[in-house]
Amino acid sequence: MINSISNTVLLKSVVSKRFFSSSAKMSSQAKPRHLVSMLELSIKELESLVNRAAYHKQQIRSGAVNTTQPLSGKTVSLIFNKRSTRTRVSSEGAAAYLGGCPMFLGKDDIQLGVNESLHDTTKIISSMTSSIFARVNKHSDIQEMCKYSSVPIINALCDTFHPLQAITDILTIKESFGNTTKGLKLAWIGDVNNVINDLCIAALKSGIDVSIAVPSGLKFEEAILSGAKEISAENGTTLKITNDPLEAINGANVIVTDTWISMGQEDERAQKLKQFEGFQITKEMISKGKAAENWKFMHCLPRHPEEVHDEVFYDEERSLVFEEGENRLYAAIAVLEGFVVNKGKLL
Incomplete structure (x- = not known):
């Protein structure tokens, strides 16, 4: 739970505005749509993500080969400040299924929190990758990453939400x-x-x-x-x-x-x-x-x-x-497809 006044204000903004990221504009491109929590999805959008997850599950279990590979040649970064089994395996598996190259960045792998700020880290990593799965401690960290990232941020867990x-x-x-x-x-x-x-x-x-x-x-x-x-x-x-x-x-x-x-x-x-x-x-x-x-x-x-x-x-x-x-994999595929491949257009 979040106890600070500043984070409470952030949550109220999520509820009242149903926003997906900061309203600040990127200088060179449209602001990407991020997945922060279930509050920001419409009923139809949630239904669509669930249905797409079911579709990909059926395809994989039937042995069908995914020939489209829409993320071929692109990197999907995973910034994880917390250890994980299901989230890591499903996120990397989803990236690979869609043709992307997953890059795991644990808390001991990068300069974040040691010699570099979250702002600087987000700006740099988003400039080189197609998306960021972020598994962090504070909800405010997710909000800050959304503010400064040039690619979709997928909340892979924070202390307040777990949309995947x-x-x-x-x-x-x-x-x-x-x-x-x-x-x-x-x-x-x-x-x-x-x-x-x-x-x-x-x-x-x-x-x-x-x-x-x-x-x-x-x-x-x-x-x-x-x-x-x-x-x-x-x-x-x-x-x-x-x-x-x-x-x-x-x-x-x-x-x-x-x-x-x-x-x-x-x-x-x-x-x-x-x-x-x-x-x-x-x-x-x-x-x-x-x-x-x-x-x-x-x-x-x-x-x-x-x-x-x-x-x-x-x-x-x-x-x-x-x-x-097991269904964590198919949910991750649906989210990557919806927010990265289809640029947030879920319907």
């Missing part, structure tokens, strides 16, 4: 419920974090009711919550926040959680475990909460046993976690 995961999750839900999302209910049992911030918005835009259970004392950023409520009202979906997991699970078709201890919070482990007592997802909890008969479980990984019991996580009929993980 949200697109992935909607694809996974759609595949698992007869190619539709309308009328479903999603229950989130866990922390207030970047994953649910974007998943909540994406689900509401996709016709999915959302019920969120978080421990007492945890609250959503007001700008994100107001944006979610606005979307809910516009799209005829419902949003409910409670401190009771059983209440959230009632009638849910999709049950989701995530890590309680994010990267950088390892020192807070004991405190977090106490705070989340009673939030481990078990089959007993799901039964007591009276989830829908066709319920499925999702987790964006990596997973820890305290978050969800093995009986749920490894249930081959109920758990979608590994399909969800």
Whole structure:
């Protein structure tokens, strides 16, 4: 969560203006469109990205060869200040699938934060590459990169949003419920974090009711919550926040959680475990909460046993976690295609 006043102002700008980047003009070309969060996509644009991801999945699984290679001869840079498994593999795989050359730039590989500012780094790297996947700490870092980049910035995770995961999750839900999302209910049992911030918005835009259970004392950023409520009202979906997991699970078709201890919070482990007592997802909890008969479980990984019991996580009929993980590749392909190949024209 973001606590600073300056970042709160930035979030309110996202919600009210639905902007994709700074309004500052590049001197020699039109400002590129960036992917920052789900707030900035229209319902139809999100649907299009999910459908394109499904298309590419079908093509790859059928063994079809991608002969177009629209990013041939171009470099796709990955600036990662945080370690990653799924995001790195899917981003590099997406670039390669579209004919591009992925270039991984970890925090120990470049001068960023040591001898060079984010402004200077963004200007230089964007001048030599077709796009930048940015996996950073602060949401304000994503905003600054969008301001100064001459190529699309794709938010590969910041402390407030995780749009690639949200697109992935909607694809996974759609595949698992007869190619539709309308009328479903999603229950989130866990922390207030970047994953649910974007998943909540994406689900509401996709016709999915959302019920969120978080421990007492945890609250959503007001700008994100107001944006979610606005979307809910516009799209005829419902949003409910409670401190009771059983209440959230009632009638849910999709049950989701995530890590309680994010990267950088390892020192807070004991405190977090106490705070989340009673939030481990078990089959007993799901039964007591009276989830829908066709319920499925999702987790964006990596997973820890305290978050969800093995009986749920490894249930081959109920758990979608590994399909969800694979779908990160197809979501990344759809985003690269939409924002880089098609220059942000998603419809």
